[in-house]
Amino acid sequence: MNLLTIENLTHAFTERKLFDQADFSINDGDKVGLIGINGTGKSTLLKIAAGLEIPDSGKVTKGNQVTIRFLSQNPEFNEDMTALEAVMHLNKTKLNEWSLESEAKSMLNKLEIEDFNQKISQLSGGQKKRVALANILLATAEILILDEPTNHLDNAMSEWLEEYLNQFRGALIMVTHDRYFLDRVSNRIVEIDKGQIYNYPGNYSEFVRLKEARQNMEVATERKRQSILKTELEWLARGARARSTKQKAHIARIEEMKERRCPQEDLSVEMNSISTRLGRKTIEVTGLSKSYGEKVLFRDYSYIFLKGERIGIIGPNGCGKSTLLKIINGITEPDCGTIDIGQTVKIGYFSQESEAMDDSMKVIDYIREAGEYVQTTEGTITASQMLERFLFDGTMQWNLIGKLSGGEKRRLFLLRILMTAPNVLILDEPTNDLDIQTLTILEDYLDSFDGIVITVSHDRYFLDRVVRRIFAFEGNGVIQQYEGGYSDYLIAWELRNPSGDNQSSGIQKETKNVKIKDKKLKFTYQEQKDFETIDEDIEKLEEQLKHLEEEMLEAASNYGKLGELMQQKEDLSGKLDEKMQRWEYLNDLAERIEQERAGN
Numbered sequence: 001m002n003l004l005t006i007e008n009l010t011h012a013f014t015e016r017k018l019f020d021q022a023d024f025s026i027n028d029g030d031k032v033g034l035i036g037i038n039g040t041g042k043s044t045l046l047k048i049a050a051g052l053e054i055p056d057s058g059k060v061t062k063g064n065q066v067t068i069r070f071l072s073q074n075p076e077f078n079e080d081m082t083a084l085e086a087v088m089h090l091n092k093t094k095l096n097e098w099s100l101e102s103e104a105k106s107m108l109n110k111l112e113i114e115d116f117n118q119k120i121s122q123l124s125g126g127q128k129k130r131v132a133l134a135n136i137l138l139a140t141a142e143i144l145i146l147d148e149p150t151n152h153l154d155n156a157m158s159e160w161l162e163e164y165l166n167q168f169r170g171a172l173i174m175v176t177h178d179r180y181f182l183d184r185v186s187n188r189i190v191e192i193d194k195g196q197i198y199n200y201p202g203n204y205s206e207f208v209r210l211k212e213a214r215q216n217m218e219v220a221t222e223r224k225r226q227s228i229l230k231t232e233l234e235w236l237a238r239g240a241r242a243r244s245t246k247q248k249a250h251i252a253r254i255e256e257m258k259e260r261r262c263p264q265e266d267l268s269v270e271m272n273s274i275s276t277r278l279g280r281k282t283i284e285v286t287g288l289s290k291s292y293g294e295k296v297l298f299r300d301y302s303y304i305f306l307k308g309e310r311i312g313i314i315g316p317n318g319c320g321k322s323t324l325l326k327i328i329n330g331i332t333e334p335d336c337g338t339i340d341i342g343q344t345v346k347i348g349y350f351s352q353e354s355e356a357m358d359d360s361m362k363v364i365d366y367i368r369e370a371g372e373y374v375q376t377t378e379g380t381i382t383a384s385q386m387l388e389r390f391l392f393d394g395t396m397q398w399n400l401i402g403k404l405s406g407g408e409k410r411r412l413f414l415l416r417i418l419m420t421a422p423n424v425l426i427l428d429e430p431t432n433d434l435d436i437q438t439l440t441i442l443e444d445y446l447d448s449f450d451g452i453v454i455t456v457s458h459d460r461y462f463l464d465r466v467v468r469r470i471f472a473f474e475g476n477g478v479i480q481q482y483e484g485g486y487s488d489y490l491i492a493w494e495l496r497n498p499s500g501d502n503q504s505s506g507i508q509k510e511t512k513n514v515k516i517k518d519k520k521l522k523f524t525y526q527e528q529k530d531f532e533t534i535d536e537d538i539e540k541l542e543e544q545l546k547h548l549e550e551e552m553l554e555a556a557s558n559y560g561k562l563g564e565l566m567q568q569k570e571d572l573s574g575k576l577d578e579k580m581q582r583w584e585y586l587n588d589l590a591e592r593i594e595q596e597r598a599g600n
Contacts, residue, residue, distance in 0.1 A: 001028045003066050003143055003171055004049060009058035009197075011044060014403045018044055019055075020195035026143065031165070031172045033182040033204060036192035037391055038407025038435045042175045043073065043147055045192065049173060050145050069141040073148050073406070073433075075132035079121035083113050086120055087134045100138075107134040110160055111153075112317060126152030126317065137164065146174040150181055151432050154316045154458050155486075177431050177439060179204050179461040201563050213552065213566055220553055278307050278423040278451050281342030283328065288337035289477070290323055297323055299477030301337070305424075305452050312463045312486065313456045315473025321456040322352065325428050328454065348422030352429050354413040359402030363392060363412060366401060370419035383419065390415045390441065407433050414442065423451035431459040460486045522593060523586075531586045538583060541576045548572065 005025040011018050018041030026032060026049075034042050047053035048060065050070040062068070077086050087104040105116060111130040113123075120128065129152045136144065144165075150158050162184050165172060176182060182189070182204035189200040189207035200207040288301040297320030305311065313321050326332035328339060329349050357366065367383045374381055381389075387397050390411055404412065410433045417425075425446075431439055443465050446453055457463055463470070463486035470482040470489040482489040523531060548569050555561040 001063070002026075003028055003063050004068075005059075005061045006045075006048065006055075007059045007061075009045075009048070009055050011041070011048070011055045011058070013041070013044065013405075016403070017195055019058075019192075019197070022195065022197040024049070024190065024197050026171050026173060028142070028171055029169075029187075031185055031187045032174070033186035033189045033207075034173060034175045034192070035182075035189060035207075035436055037437045038411055038433075039405040040192040042192060043405075045197075046070070046145050046147050046173060046175060049143075063142075066143060067139075067141045068143045068145060069136045069139045070145045071132055071136045071147055071149060073151070074125075075128060077120045077128065077131070079119065081120050082117045083108060083120065083123065083127075083131050084116040086131050087138060089135060091135065091138050103138055104134065107138055111157060130157075133161075141170060143171045143173065144168065146172070146176075148175055148177070148433070150176050150178045150458070152317070155314065155460060156316065158458060158460075177434060177436055178459055179436065180459075199560075201560065206563075210563055210566060213562060217553055217555075217562070276346045276421045276423045277344060279342050279344035281340075282307060282345060282452060283342070283424065284340040285328065286338045286340070288324075288327060288334045288339070290320060290327065290332075290334050296477040298473070298479050301479050303471075305454065307452060308450060309452050310446070310466055310468045311452075311454045312467030312470045313454070313473075314458075314463070314470060314486070314489070319473040319475075321473060322428050325349075325426050325454065325456060329426055345424055346420070346422045347424045347426055348417040348420055350414055350417050350425070350427045350430055352432065354410055357401050357409060357413075359400060361401050362397070363387065363399055363401060363404070364397040366412060367416055367419055370416045371421070374419055374421055386415060386419060391437065407435060407438075410434055411438050414438075418445070425449065425451065425453045425455075427453070427455040427457070429456055429458065431457055431462050523589065527586060527589070530582060531590065534579065534583050534586060538576065538579050541572060541579060545569065545572050545576065 003026050005023075007023050009019045009022045009024065016039070024045065034045065036042050044053060047070075048055050050068050051060070051062070052070065077089075081089065084101070084104055087108060088100055091100060091104075108114075108116060108131070111134055113127060113130055113134070120131070123131065133146075133149060136146070149161060153161065158178065158181060162181060165185050172185070174185075184203070186203050187201075189202070189204060191198045191200065191207070191211070200210045202210070283305040284303075285305075286302045289299045290297045301324070313324065315321050323332060327334050329347055330339070364384060364387060367387060370383075372383055374386065384394075384397060388394075392408075392412070401409065401412070414430070414434070430442065434442070439459075439462065443462070446466050453466065455463075455467065465485070467485055468483070470484070470486065472480050472482060472489065472493070474480050482492045484492070548565060552562060552565045552569070555565060
């Protein structure tokens with residue numbers, strides 16, 4: 001059942017057109033992940049869908065009796081309310097007050113808000129976001145609209161929210177940079193790209209596959225167009241004249257082909273390392289301890305950070321992760337312990353809060369303040385070229401900073417840090433407020449970065465992609481070391497902390513040596529039949545795949561049809577793989593049978 005439809009949406013932000021005659025709809029049971037680079041209008045689309053912003057033109061139709069609840073990136077409350085009152089606010093018609101209060105307290109506990117009577121004015125920005133999330137989830141609604149719901153959630157909370165939303169029976173529209181979250185919750189991906197809205201069935205992994213197929217089809221279509229156009233232009237060059245109606249139509253088609261735009265490639269390109277030489281002596285911390293009152297954050301932490309290391313720091317909110325980064329960076333003093341930093345160390349610190357920016361300054365001037373150019377492994381790159389690589393095209397570079405979205409400002413701040421050529425990168429929740437495309441650029445950049453990376457992150461995908469060692473805050477001042485990324489940490493933690501029946505996680509399976517009686521090699525009846533027909537079967541499958549690829553070429557712009565064809569291709573490819581394995585087995589067996597006969 002259709003719950004909400006937006007038709008012919010056109011909308012602009014300052015001088016930038018975000019949507020141009022775009023359409024969007026959501027049906028009952030849809031779990032939509034909305035993606036696109038910062039500044040393309042994701043949050044704007046959410047607000048329009050929620051009825052909080054009026055589009056410049058277009059029609060928004062909401063079903064009768066459809067209730068929508070909206071979580072903004074920066075929720076606002078009456079500062080005099082308590083956390084509990086804020087969660088119960090607007091929800092009092094749902095249940096009797098006692099039941100509502102019980103549910104509200106349970107929800108707050110799960111989101112680690114333990115002091116129910118604490119005033120909103122006393123909460124941090126992250127705590128306010130979690131209170132707002134509890135308020136929204138407690139509501140009765142047909143559509144939940146969530147703008148960056150995983151920001152300020154630690155990994156345990158993110159996993160709890162995944163489960164909650166998977167159980168939710170209504171529809172969901174969300175913007176999130178958390179790719180694991182998108183994979184596990186969404187059943188449809190909607191991409192905003194150059195003013196248009198594109199729909200992809202399935203989760204994030206399926207989207208990546210389908211988008212790659214779409215781009216490949218567009219490239220193939222463009223090659224075909226260029227080939228035909230070349231032939232037709234040669235026909236014109238031979239002196240063809242529009243004497244007949246057919247010739248006029250022919251020439252008109254050629255002109256149309258010349259006018260047709262080439263598919264635009266993504267602006268993201270391979271990043272190469274920008275860093276200052278790092279000497280032998282790097283960063284050594286010895287016996288670091290830090291407490292606030294009676295709360296011990298960490299005790300007697302020592303480590304030598306070596307060149308090339310990729311360190312991830314994880315733990316629940318408020319455990320002291322950011323404090324540790326600030327101590328290493330010299331911003332906060334430890335209670336005891338020492339930090340010894342080598343003379344060649346140059347730290348780039350990407351904090352959770354961006355530095356104050358002059359909104360009247362041009363984007364390119366802000367970057368040029370950090371450096372006119374940088375040296376990379378591929379040579380000298382100018383500030384303008386670096387901006388291009390970070391998705392700021394030529395027009396945007398001359399825009400005022402005040403015209404950028406919040407996410408675009410974060411991306412700009414990140415680039416400014418990289419332009420200073422640090423050899424140690426300290427990243428505090430770098431994935432907050434950055435779009436997925438920027439995260440991919442950052443991850444590719446870190447692949448070639450030859451310095452040290454130390455990051456605090458709740459983004460499980462980012463940790464798996466980037467880090468090779470985890471430091472986990474495990475309570476009571478303990479920081480435990482684990483090797484590998486986040487998924488490796490989970491496995492190791494389970495092994496270190498067995499519970500109940502899972503104590504035997506490392507049980508070794510017994511293997512039995514079975515003596516096989518020697519017997520004469522020969523084909524079975526089925527093997528003989530397969531051996532006689534397998535070459536023909538493989539040829540048929542290859543021919544079917546060829547026809548399927550031609551169909552995919554024709555359906556390049558029909559994403560629903562393309563998805564079906566991609567699934568058929570996957571099934572056929574699987575069958576072909578099986579046949580090829582069978583072919584190898586049968587031919588190997590035939591060879592051994594022949595050798596045995598020859599030996600006898």
